[in-house]
Amino acid sequence: IYDRAITVFSPDGHLFQVEYAQEAVKKGSTAVGIRGKDIVVLGVEKKSVAKLQEERTVRKICALDDHVCMAFAGLTADARIVINRARVECQSHRLTVEDPVTVEYITRHIATLKQRYTQSNGRRPFGISALIVGFDSDGTPRLYQTDPSGTYHAWKANAIGRSAKTVREFLEKNYTEESIATDNEAIKLAIKALLELLESKEIETLVTEIEKEKEEEAEKKKQKKST
Amino acid sequence: MEYLIGIQGQDFVLVAADNVAAHSIVKMKQDQDKMFKLSDKILLLCVGEAGDTVQFAEYIQKNIQLYKMRNGYELSPTAAANFTRKNLADYLRSRTPYHVNLLLAGFDETDGPGLYYMDHLSALAKAPFAAHGHGAYLTLSILDRYYRPDLTRDEAMDLLKKCIEELNHRFILNLPSFSVRLIDKDGTHDLEKLIPVGAK
Numbered sequence: 001i002y003d004r005a006i007t008v009f010s011p012d013g014h015l016f017q018v019e020y021a022q023e024a025v026k027k028g029s030t031a032v033g034i035r036g037k038d039i040v041v042l043g044v045e046k047k048s049v050a051k052l053q054e055e056r057t058v059r060k061i062c063a064l065d066d067h068v069c070m071a072f073a074g075l076t077a078d079a080r081i082v083i084n085r086a087r088v089e090c091q092s093h094r095l096t097v098e099d100p101v102t103v104e105y106i107t108r109h110i111a112t113l114k115q116r117y118t119q120s121n122g123r124r125p126f127g128i129s130a131l132i133v134g135f136d137s138d139g140t141p142r143l144y145q146t147d148p149s150g151t152y153h154a155w156k157a158n159a160i161g162r163s164a165k166t167v168r169e170f171l172e173k174n175y176t177e178e179s180i181a182t183d184n185e186a187i188k189l190a191i192k193a194l195l196e197l198l199e200s201k202e203i204e205t206l207v208t209e210i211e212k213e214k215e216e217e218a219e220k221k222k223q224k225k226s227t
Numbered sequence: 228m229e230y231l232i233g234i235q236g237q238d239f240v241l242v243a244a245d246n247v248a249a250h251s252i253v254k255m256k257q258d259q260d261k262m263f264k265l266s267d268k269i270l271l272l273c274v275g276e277a278g279d280t281v282q283f284a285e286y287i288q289k290n291i292q293l294y295k296m297r298n299g300y301e302l303s304p305t306a307a308a309n310f311t312r313k314n315l316a317d318y319l320r321s322r323t324p325y326h327v328n329l330l331l332a333g334f335d336e337t338d339g340p341g342l343y344y345m346d347h348l349s350a351l352a353k354a355p356f357a358a359h360g361h362g363a364y365l366t367l368s369i370l371d372r373y374y375r376p377d378l379t380r381d382e383a384m385d386l387l388k389k390c391i392e393e394l395n396h397r398f399i400l401n402l403p404s405f406s407v408r409l410i411d412k413d414g415t416h417d418l419e420k421l422i423p424v425g426a427k
Contacts, residue, residue: 091289
């Protein structure tokens with residue numbers, strides 16, 4: 001039945017479906033966005049794929065138009081829908097007003113779409129947060145973030161997904177005029193922010209793997225020498 | 228009244244269109260560009276009913292761009308031509324058909340240069356050379372006589388000039404200037420406007 005609302009208020013004023021959607025976002029792999037002086041950087045955590053899986057089919061940074069890109073955290077399938085709608089809107093805007101979209105416009109369009117799904121019958125909210133970057137016609141770099149509730153804000157730097165809090169704290173400490181002075185510096189800052197994540201588990205497991213491999217190689221060489 | 232022409236060479240396509248936008252007997256605009264860039268290596272030349280031309284061409288243009296954004300690569304000229312034809316055909320038997328005549332010129336990495344003739348009845352034909360408008364009746368025979376598949380860029384240009392001169396000579400209407408463009412493996416190149424001088 002498509003006549004029943006799924007996202008309804010709780011007695012204490014919460015929209016639980018939206019909050020649950022935000023939880024889904026927190027489970028997704030991290031994405032970080034940084035606005036520099038003449039550059040905008042998007043970085044995403046590359047989830048290690050299964051052995052038989054073709055790596056290159058996992059695309060988390062998508063172009064919406066020649067001058068706007070977005071990265072997302074959360075349900076990949078939901079993201080595909082949002083991205084497609086945004087791409088169509090980018091062309092539609094060009095067709096009707098003969099101008100490319102501003103970053104704010106397309107962000108607002110995506111956010112409005114998300115909000116609509118928090119107030120429609122039979123539908124659930126999109127389980128993604130998006131980081132939208134680009135340059136307006138006047139050359140100003142922009143970074144926006146949207147979330148399942150349909151709100152959007154402009155940011156100097158932000159992160160979404162799994163370790164968003166850690167990365168954001170890192171950015172709050174390290175985003176300074178100097179750290180984004182040049183394009184390269186801004187890119188380095190994004191990479192450094194993502195490296196923050198690799199701290200605990202992954203680097204250690206990788207290190208253990210490498211050490212094991214070295215041992216095995218040494219064993220093989222020894223055996224060869226003796227025969 | 229309007230004129231389009233396309234000539235395919237070994238590794239390029241040369242296209243030209245007149246620059247007059249007329250309403251009845253008045254030239255409203257003398258520098259109208261009738262070519263629409265569908266992508267880096269595809270041009271759509273479009274003439275016909277006022278309004279329909281721009282509306283249809285821009286619609287196709289934006290859809291080609293949307294394909295690029297969705298799929299990460301551009302449509303080939305063949306695919307673009309067939310997509311355009313399908314759209315034209317679908318609208319033909321609706322209450323709002325588009326009355327436009329088109330030439331689609333493009334360069335494909337694997338197939339090389341291609342020129343496609345399309346008309347308002349949604350016919351599609353790949354041809355080595357083609358023209359639209361009354362001027363076509365005067366120039367197709369010239370193309371028949373002098374066209375060779377291995378034309379160089381300069382030779383194709385000379386052939387184009389021959390055609391324009393014939394229009395100047397025998398066509399009742401005065402078409403003062405023509406936009407000329409060339410498509411090859413490096414993309415679309417704007418060439419100098421052709422301005423025929425005096426009647427012979």
